Amino acid sequence: MHCQPDYKRKVYIWLKNAQPCLICDEATDSANCVCNVCETELPWLLEHCEVCALPLPMEGLICGQCQKHPPAFKQVIAPWTYSFPIDSLISRFKHQARWPLGQMLARLLAQHLQHRLDNSELTRPECLLPVPMARQRLRERGYNQALMLARWLSTDLNIPYDAQLLLRPHETVAQQALDAKTRKRNLLGAFALAPDAQVQGRHLALVDDVLTTGATAHSLARLLMQAGARQVDVYCLARTPKPGS
Known part of the structure; x- marks a missing residue:
């Protein structure tokens, strides 16, 4: 039959x-x-700071900010600068629920990361951690774009993700309208680890859409390093240039 x-x-x-x-x-x-x-x-990020990925005029440099105040994360990996059309594509994905645009960008980011992993330019993290979103903002938007990116990257790179390890128990003012100093103050005590978080000795990678001042990434990486993480990297779609440049 x-x-x-x-x-x-x-x-x-x-x-x-x-x-x-x-x-x-x-x-x-x-x-x-x-x-x-x-x-x-696309506005591919070429010469940049070896730590925070800030666009710079030459390769192999570390920006003054990272030299004076080294961040808790080891390195930022971002394929593009936050300029047209990447800024428009991310905004439409993030604020208008244009998920196919986000998946397209995540797939290109995964290819960028896989190329660097294959060439031993990067070491493979054990887990991807999406930057958490406060509950009220999550209810308003309906989804966390960082979590969606982490899921797509996890599938393409065959690296597990954990959406429960990092928590954002306190509401904070939206970071977009704040300067660098205010962003840091705004994030004091904003994040926490889950009670059963397994961090000791692990290599972890934070996932977000855009890195601007690096305040959020630094706060999360510091929390993870203080809990015993071996290394924290940051994977994002785009890096903003220095204001005024």
């Missing part, structure tokens, strides 16, 4: 159909849903 229906006509295979590029809307057969031209013309 055969369970498969006896159907001999051609079946339309959607996966082999050209999809529109999510940036320019031209047809593309790329699995990433972005055409080669648009991918090439």
Whole structure:
């Protein structure tokens, strides 16, 4: 007895159909849903600080801020600068629930990370940790974009993620409108570890959409390092340039 229906006509295979590029809307057969031209013309982050990924004029440098006040994380990995069209794509993903845009960016970030892992430029973390969102803001938005990115990266890189290890028990003012000093004060006591968090001796990677001053990443990395983590890296989609540059 055969369970498969006896159907001999051609079946339309959607996966082999050209999809529109999510940036320019031209047809593309790329699995990433972005055409080669648009991918090439994205604002790729080239010369940058070896620690915080701040755009710099030369390679192999560490910015003055990281030299004076070394952050708790070891390094930031970001493929792009936060400029057009990346800024628009992230904003639409983050604030308008355009999830296909977020998945496209996450897939490209995963390819960027995998290339560096394959070339031994990076060591593979044991777990991905999305930056947590306060409950009230999560209720208002309906989703945590950092958690979505961590899930997609976890699938593409075959690295587990843990959305419960880091907590944000206290509401804070939105960081976007604050300067660097105010951001640091705003985050004092904002984060905590889950009671059963396993951190000792582990290499962990924080996941977020954009790194601006690095205050959030530093606060979380410091919390993890104080709990015994061996190393904390930061994976994000984009790094903002220095104000005024």
